[in-house]
Amino acid sequence: MEILKHISLSLQAGDDKMVAHQVRQAIEEELPTTEILDNGLIAGMAVVGDRFRRQEVFLPEVLLAARAMNAGMELLKPLLIAGDVPTRAKVVLGSIEGDLHDLGKNLVGIMLKGAGFEVIDLGIDVPPAKFVDTAEAEDASVIGISALLTTTMTRMGKVVELRNERGLSDKISVIVGGAPLSHEFARAIGASAYCYDAANAVEVVTDLTGGA
Numbered sequence: 001m002e003i004l005k006h007i008s009l010s011l012q013a014g015d016d017k018m019v020a021h022q023v024r025q026a027i028e029e030e031l032p033t034t035e036i037l038d039n040g041l042i043a044g045m046a047v048v049g050d051r052f053r054r055q056e057v058f059l060p061e062v063l064l065a066a067r068a069m070n071a072g073m074e075l076l077k078p079l080l081i082a083g084d085v086p087t088r089a090k091v092v093l094g095s096i097e098g099d100l101h102d103l104g105k106n107l108v109g110i111m112l113k114g115a116g117f118e119v120i121d122l123g124i125d126v127p128p129a130k131f132v133d134t135a136e137a138e139d140a141s142v143i144g145i146s147a148l149l150t151t152t153m154t155r156m157g158k159v160v161e162l163r164n165e166r167g168l169s170d171k172i173s174v175i176v177g178g179a180p181l182s183h184e185f186a187r188a189i190g191a192s193a194y195c196y197d198a199a200n201a202v203e204v205v206t207d208l209t210g211g212a
């Protein structure tokens with residue numbers, strides 16, 4: 001689909017106004033929301049990520065691309081959340097301490113809300129204790145933690161440890177996500193699951209909360 005390619009290219013160019021314009025156009029053309037997201041915005045960000053890794057682009061370009069991605073996500077958000085869905089369990093979400101990446105986490109939050117879950121988003125740079133304190137106080141069933149850096153992912157295990165120390169392992173599941181993670185890593189730190197994307201997060205949280 002031509003328009004999706006244009007969205008991806010505009011995002012790579014860091015042109016937030018053009019991304020917004022083209023996403024609006026794709027919505028008007030009635031393209032499926034998930035296609036605009038996956039084959040437009042996320043596809044564009046994947047290219048930026050590869051170029052960043054190869055040092056063909058640098059932080060300022062990545063920041064502009066992130067701003068453009070946000071502009072697109074803001075327009076898709078109401079469509080992803082729309083609909084009459086029954087209220088389900090509570091999920092506490094955040095990016096782990098030291099980690100400022102939040103586009104993926106935000107997407108997970110939007111998709112979970114769209115599926116009827118109540119999401120308490122703690123934002124970025126969240127200390128391990130804050131996840132557990134909030135989940136306990138809010139009577140949440142799931143804690144979702146995001147990490148995009150190999151240096152911050154190592155702090156995720158602390159959340160599981162704190163939850164266990166407080167005797168909450170039967171009440172609160174911990175799920176993790178982010179580019180450098182894996183099923184093996186999730187298992188090693190004692191998390192209930194690793195989710196590779198936002199749609200997968202909805203499936204996993206639905207399973208963990210007994211479909212409730």
Ligand code: B12
Binds near residue numbers: 063066102147177199
């Ligand atoms: C955008 C970006 C940035 C932006 C972030 C803007 C923002 N508001 O988020 C900025 C410019 C700020 C940034 C900064 C840095 N970045 Co950066 N960044 C990226 C980039 C290009 C894309 C990440 C992204 O948003 N992807 C799109 C989203 C939709 O995908 P996602 O995050 O993977 O999320 C999906 C899944 O993973 C999953 N998921 C994610 N979180 C969660 C959570 C839960 C609970 C669940 C269930 C699922 C889930 O679902 C999501 C939706 O499908 C990646 C490249 C990459 N390959 O990931 C590098 C990357 C992560 N950054 C990198 C680095 C090195 C940095 C910096 C250290 C650079 C620097 N020198 O300062 C800083 C660190 C800042 C910090 N302390 O956090 C490296 C990390 C390398 C490593 N091994 O640790 C990467 C991999 C680039 C690279 N190849 O070198 N970055």
